[in-house]
Amino acid sequence: MSKIWLIATREYLTRVRKKSFIIMSLIGPLLTVALFAVPVLIAKMSDGGKVVAVADAGGLFTEKLPEATADLRFIRVSPDLATAKDEFKKAKHDALLYVPKVDIANPVGFQVFSRKGLGLSLERDIQRAANKAIENQRLQKAGIDRAVLDNLKANVDLQTVSLSDDGERSSSTGISTGVAYFFGFLIYIFIFLYGVQIMRGVMEEKTNRIVEVVISSVKPFELMMGKVLGIAGVGFTQLALWVLLSVGITSAASAFVSPDKALASQTARVSAAAPDAATTAIARADTPDDAAAKQTNFTAKFMQEVSNADLNVPLLLGCFLFYFLGGYLFYGALFGAIGSAVDSETDTQQFMMPVTMPLVLTFVVSQAILTTNPNGSVAFWMSIFPLTSPIAMMMRLPFGGVPTWQLLLSMALLIAGFIGTIWLAGRIYRVGILMYGKKVTYGELSKWLFYKG
Template sequence: MSKIWLIAQREYLTRVRKKSFIIMSLIGPLLTVALFAVPVLIAKMSDSGKVVAVADAGGLFAGKLPEAKDDISFTRVSSDLVTAKAEFNKAKYDALLYIPKLDISNPNGFQVFSRKGLGMALERDINRAVNNAVENQRLQKAGIDRTVLDNLKADVDLQTVSLSDEGERSSSTGISTGVAYAAGFLIYIFIFIYGVQIMRGVMEEKTNRIVEVVISSVKPFQLMMGKVLGIAGVGFTQLALWVVLSMGISSVMAGSMSPEKIAEDRMARTTAVARVDTPQDKSAKKENMMAQFTQALDNADLNVPLLVGCFLFYFLGGYLFYGALFGAIGSAVDSETDTQQFMMPVTMPLVLTFVVSQAILTTNPNGQVAFWMSIFPLTSPIAMMMRLPFGGVPMWQLGLSMALLIAGFVGAIWLAGRIYRVGILMYGKKVTYGELSKWLFYKG
């Protein structure tokens, strides 16, 4: 154990002292925030409030034009198409909607003019406004009051409750799905990023002949275990820094980048009314948002201690398991171009789990597919974390999954060590799967 600790310490200190680690630890949160903030900023800058001119020759909007909503508003122009086109070009409207004289039972002949093509969102909004107007006239012709029809529609607040041996427990499918995706995605990304680091580190030592000196003092199993644990420590350190810095940056930008703020800006541009919220209004909105979020979490009734503990276990266990396999690949080849034939079988279960989770695990978290994927060590790190937020996972399934993952990690380390002891001293030879199977049974 002392040798494993020394190797892990050396791997950890060597990497955390690099300038690239420090730079990425500081830039990583900015990139993470930018991933979400940049699209919002671009939409905010490009969203100038669309104005649609309406040439209503058919009298579809005889009463009044559609109300301004979000980033679109309507204005009336001449019902004559030629005159309306001239007004459209002169006023620089974003689109011109021409409504011909129509039969309300079979409406057709509508035209929308634009200078550079309509965007999908603008076309959808115009189409919705026309459809609503046609429906209103049909209802009026049939003697049906639109208000009465709208009142007949129901929007029931459905409260979900999970029944189990432990009793009743309220739940929230939306919150559970969000937590499941976040946990699965973090494990997925972490395994890929730092698993590849192990593979490249082993390849670098092999090509530089450093390992020939090291292997004379330690066993291949100890060297592989120390390398995997050391890089795991690097990953946890960087992840902790990213989480802390991301939370700080996100809290600073939350006020200016919130959806409520963007919606307010859109409405202000659309209605051309300058309205400034008082500090009391802003404080009330923040308190309302926090209250809604807290209420959603309370309704979800998540077992937070269990989720956090299991996340840390599968986060580390999944990395250690796959890290050993990536290390074995690195010891078997001489260059990254040769890794492709071995990377596919190792990464396919991981990719398949993440893809299947979106279609099956979150829709049926307690089905047979979810059960077997959460038990099998190659898929359990992501699959089990996708199941746990929904509840209903028996403790025996959770215990069996953890035990098999630990056994799989020990087996993967042993397997990687058997390949490692031969592969690190093998140069210039094209390795095949048949050759790897022979390495497993070499004596010595």
């Protein structure tokens, strides 16, 4: 154990002292935020301020054009198609909607012209506006008031409650799904990130012939375990730093927004204005105070939903640490065995696919099955099988209802799988670490498992 600890300490200190580790630990939370925020900002920038010209030859929009939104507005042009096309070419509108004389029972013949591709979002908005106009005419012909029909629609405030042997517990499907994806994604990323580091570290020592010197003092199994445990410590350190920095960034960002000031300003405007105007002002949030109030309301609502979800936080955190470490050790041994069996990174592709496929499959299946039916048979077997349980079980736990025996069985099988994987990887590692210049196949690997010595 002293040799394993010495190797693990060396692997840990070597990596945490690198500039790349320090830089990534500092900017990691910012990059994570940018990963989700930038696409949203780009989408808003690209979709904002679009103008659609309407050539209403059929009189569909005689009374009024479709209501303008923050991203889209409609303007009226000549109902003659040829004239409308000429105007469209001269102007800088994004699209031209031609409305023919149609039968509202069978509305066909609508055309949309654009200089380039419309884009799915713009096409959907135009189609929605035309559909609503047809619906209004059908309602008017049937003698039904649109306002009355809208008032008949209901938006039920549905509260979900989980019934278990421990009693009733409030739940939130949306929050549970978000927490499940968060934990599953972290395990998925860290297994890949640090598993590949183990593989590359073994390959580097093998290529530079450093291992020939090291192997004279320690056993191959001790060397592999030291690498796996040392890099595991690096992963935990970086995860802890990211959590602390994320909390710090969140606290610092909230300090720039004064909820009391924003809410006071918003309340003053609501009191001074008519109800409709106030509602419009809040919805549009044209001023910084409006935006701050809207963000504050959103944050308060989100925190309320998290509170109502009544998640078992200690259980989730404890299981996350267990499956985070167990999944990493399980796959880290396999990555180390791959690194010892090949001479270059290009040769790893044939062995990487069988190892990484269960992880990828679990993450893909989680979107269709695990989060929609977390207590079904597929979710059960995937959360028990060691190759898929680190992600699958963390996808199930936030929804509750996982029996204790299933959780204990999953943990026991993951530990047994890790021990078995370490044994298999050690058998491959002890031969492959000193094997040079030979193209390794699966048949050759199977022979290494039974070599004596």
